[in-house]
Each structure stands twice: as structure tokens, then as C-alpha cells.
Amino acid sequence: MTASTIGSTGGPPHDLAQNQHAYLELVRRRRLYGGVLLILFVALMMSGFQMAQSRNAGGFIDGLPMVLAFPTEVISEAWEKRANLPGIFVAHIPSLIETLNIAAVSTILGGIAAMLLALLSTRGLSPWPRLTGVFRRIMDVCRAIPEIVIALILIYILGGGPVPAVIAISLHTAGALGKLFSEVAENADLKPVEGLTSVGAGWGQRMWFGVLPQVAPNWISYGLLRFEINVRASAILGFVGEGGIGHDLKIAMQWGMGRYDLVVGIFLLLFLTIVIIDTISDRVRERLVKG
């Protein structure tokens, strides 16, 4: 790296002093730029933080000792009532299953949509190469709209229940996975596809037999990663909108003092589920990618 820099910026190779000078000059300039950028960045962070603090209800310094106060209060109360925890676990398993179902269904539906979008937006695989840009924009918009917007609007139309959350998360998943899928598909070997074309296979057959076997491990791996994210998203949507364990948690929080054992119970259930899912999916993904 350095050798090429010296060779290209300096004059003839024998003029060592001049090269050294030029190199040091380059290093100095680069450090200057780096320093200026760093100062700018620090200033931006500081002023941004100041501004955020001034528009916040409580200040940073005042709130800092309070960070542990709430968890301590909650945990100490829950510890006194720890005998209730197993009962709370059992009582909330149905809503946990609902949350997991929302995540799984939207990963599957969004994943299927993402596969189609990815194939349609990859040049060389798409049946309509001119429209790849259109499908890309569709994915961008699907990714950009926050799930909560879609979910809240759909709750207004469809009433409560898990379906609004499923549709909201699926749309987002389709956009997010579609982008990752199409990056994988771009690197797929086109020879099997050409081979299939030569024997007269249709577009669906070419994709199913020529592309899918190549990209499947990576796609499934991304899909699992997305499932992890969607479990969290589904819990959050429950908290803001309705349905699932997020909603139970919100209700428990609203009960407040006296029912903190409920808060801790639901929280532990969610935490353990997320950790278990992450661990399993980590293992599976490692095996998938390493073959």
C-alpha cells in the first residue's frame, strides 16, 4: 500500500529524499483531515446531546442515579413474591406463543415476498430486466415505512388482533430481506440457469432448479436472522399496539406497584425466549454457512 503511494506521488524512484518528503506531507495532510473530521464529529455529538437534553423532560445528570432505582424497586418487589413466578410463566405462555406466531408467520410471508422481489430485481435473473429498478424502489419503500405506522393504521381498519401486526412486519420483512436476498442472488452462478434455458425450462423452473439450490443456505440464514429481529419487533408492536406478550407487559406496567412480580415474570419469559431463539438460530446459521 505504502510502496504504491510513494511510487505514484513521488518523482523518479532514485530521488529518495523527495519521496520521503512527499510521503510525510501526505501523512500530515491525512492526519489533519482526520483531526478536523474528529473535532467536527465530537462537536456535533456534544451539541446534539445538549439539544436532545434541552428538549427532554429530565436531565441526564439528574436521571443517572434514577436509572437503577426503577429496576431495583421492581426486582426487590418481585423477589419477595418469587413464589408467583412459575404461575405467571404458565399463564402467559399463550400470549408468548401468539408473539412467536406473529414473528414466524410474518417471516415466512415476508420471506416469500422477498424471494420474488429479489429475483425480480436482480438483473440477469428477472424475466423483465427493464423493471428491476421498479422492484428495487418497491423494496426501498417497504423497508422505509416503520412497522408501527402500518400496524396502527391497520388496527383502525381491521380491529385488534394479530393480523395487523403480521401484515406490518411482513411488509417490512419483504423489503429488508429482499435487499439481502438480491445481493446473494447477484452472485449466483448463471451456468445452471443457462443450462436449464437450453433444455426449454420456463422462468419458474429456472429459478426453482437453477438459482434456489445455490442461494438457499444464505437465504435461510438471513431468514433466521430476520426471525430473531421479528420476534423483538412483534413484542414491541404488542406494546405499542395490541396483542401478544408485549401487550401483557404494557398492562402489567400500568398496574404498577404491587404487581411488579407480573412485570418481572413476563419480562423473564420474553428474555429467556429471545436468548434461546438467538442461540439456536446462531448454531443453525453457522452450520448452514459453513456447509
Added chain:
Amino acid sequence: MTMTELSTPTLARHVLKTHGRRRLMSFAVPLAILAYLVYAAISFDVAGLASRAKMDNARVLLSDFWQHKTHVTRQNRTGALSVSIDGEAKGTYPADRLPAWITQAGGVTTVDLGDGHLVTYDQGGARYVVPDYGTIDIRQTGDGLALQAPQPLPDWINASEGRISVTTEAGRFAYTRSKVETFKYEPGWALFFFTLDSPFHYMSWPEIAASALWGERVDPTRPNIAVMADQFWNNAMWRHGDVIWALFETVLMAFLGTFGAAIVALPLGFMAASNMMPLGALRFGLRRIFDFIRGVDGLIWTIVLARAFGPGPMTGSLAILLTDTGSFGKMFSEAFENIDEKQVEGIRSTGGNALQRARFGVIPQVMPVLLSQVLYFLESNTRGATIIGAIVGGGIGLLLTQAIQTQKDWEDVAYYMVLIVLTVIAMDNLSGWLRRRLIKGGTA
């Protein structure tokens, strides 16, 4: 593989067996997924969805997204007429500047809904002329309303004791004892630029441009263009100024949270990397902390922090910071473990200490990878900050949830959605551009 090998019966059997298993899989997996979806559809009660869905709401929402309605209301007792947009006080037309489709003459008000639909308010009643149907005539009698219309009454006319309402494709009309109202629907977001109290509302675009450049000053102390900017920014209907501030707050939350997390996670990542940190116990402890932070999830952290710091953008940025520290710590330590040791050894051979080895041996290698990960997170956090804003009460997320919960300001919802989508796409492009620049600039 040669032909003789292929032709051996054991191998052929083996190939056929694997092939058969594959074929079975390619049917079994889609079938299993289908079965699961069927189960989910039953447990989510998708069949009952049709009865629960409120299609009226959907219609209201979709029409509100892109059009506005003007209420023309007459109080029957006093005869006072008011014309307002969406029935809001701040969208009320001044009495001397009514829209051209409303005419008043001698106590009779005529509302032209277009396509031959004509509503007339007169003394003691109102008339609605519907093309291809006839005239609906309503008279107020001593004890109720008398309706005269071609029989039989179609289902878009709803007549009861104290209220008669008519819904056509041109608009809606409702008569009660106390007042008569007509709603005219028009495309577009009303008063988006200037409200009715602004003189610029009554000008066309070329007139506004002319007024901005050389027109007579509306306010003698300021040029017209400044007045326009002020009236647009402080538009009472759309509150552009507040909305842009909220949007800025959301981006600020994402920015502070993401980069704050990166700064915190950098040293922690070093300490959690097996090739940098000789102390196994500390490494193990840090990793478990990262796992814990990630496992607890942003939702819980947001709630806990909101209790301590109160609502606002700082709480949101701290929540993002905390959550992402877990992810970055893990990712950074993995990046450190995958570095090329040769460069570190080179620095060590010249007598560099641990800090120098890190600065000159490790950082230049991993910087592009780390930055690109951080920028990916910045992009997704911009979207996440909307949701966090809804929980902690800050930024565009708060405005959005409020607008949705009122269940009538759907044009605001549409406006916010457009802004959010544009912002996220802009951040997407910005981070993509920065990623390309930095990675190229960092390694070249």
C-alpha cells in the same frame, strides 16, 4: 468420477437414495410451511376478520389521505352560515371570502357540488337537486322535518325522525332541526402552504411568485418572501415548523444513539476479543453483558430509561445507545478476532506498546468494517427511532401516534408517512454513499 464407478450398483443406489431424499424434502418443506400457515390462520382467526373489519373506516382513511372536505354549515335558528375546511375553527373562511362555488343572495345560499349537483339553503328548509334522480326538498315543520323526494327512496337517502342525510358521489348532505350541513370533497391537502388568514392563500402560483419578487409589501416592515416563509413555517393547520423539528429530533436520536454506542463499544470490543485481552474472565463477563443487553431488548431498555429520564429525545437516544452497545460490542469483538496478526506483529517488532499496536496495527484494518456496520445501524435506527419516539414521547413517532389515535387527521398521517419514508430513504442513500467513500478512502 468415472463411468465404471458410476455403474457400480452400490453407488447408483446411494445416488438414487440421496436424490429421493432430496425430492421428498422439496415437497415436505413447503407442505410443512403450508400446514403451519393454516394453523396460524386458524389461531389468528383470519376467517372472523371479515366481520371485524370496518370497511367504512378504510374508506374514510383512504379518501382523507388525498382529499379534504369543506363543511358548509347553516345554523337553522340564527341563519348564520359558516364555511370551514374539515370543520376546524382554524380552517374557517372569512365571511367575505367564500369559495367561488358558494353563492349568497338575499338569504338564499347556493352550494354547487359540481356535475349538476346543486344544494340550496333557503328560508325554512333546503333543496338538493340530484341529476338523473330529481329534487330532494326538505321543509321544517312545527314538529319535525317534511321530506319530499321521488319515491321510492333510494338507499343513499337516510331519513329518520330528526335527521335526513344524503350521500352521493359529489358530496354529503345532512339536515337536522338545528343545522344543515353540506360536505364537498376536493382532491389535495387543503391549506398546505398558507392558511385562510394569509393573503397568499387567495393567489395563484404565478401571482405568488410575482408578489414575492416585486409585489406590494403585505407587511411594510418585511419583504413578502419573508412573510411567506413565516406563514408557511407557522401554518396553523399543518404545523410544518413543529413537524420538521420532530423529524430532526428523530434523526438526532438515531445519530446520537448509534455513534454513542459505537464510541462506547469500541474499547469494550477490544476487551472482549480473545486475541487482545489475555484475561479470560473479563472477556467472558463482557460477552455475557453484551448478550444480556441484546437479549433484554430495546423495548425494555426504553421503558426503564423513560422512567429515569422522563420523556424526550435524550431518553430515546440513550435507549438506542444502550441497545446498540450490545450489538456493536459483539460485532466489534468478532471483527477484532478476525484481523491479520502480521501487522500487529510488525508494530510489536518495532517496539510499539499495546496502545500503539491497537492504533496502528488493528484500527486501520478493521475501521472500514466497523464503520460500515455502524452506518448500517444508523440507517435502521432512523426507522427504529420513530417507534422509540412513540414509546418515550419524542420526535415524529409521537406526532404520528397522536395523529393516528385521534382517528380523523389522516391527511396528517399521510404527510408524516411521506416525510418519514423520504427521510429513511435519504439516510439510506447517505449511509450508502458514506460507506462507499469511507471504505474506498480507508483502504486506498
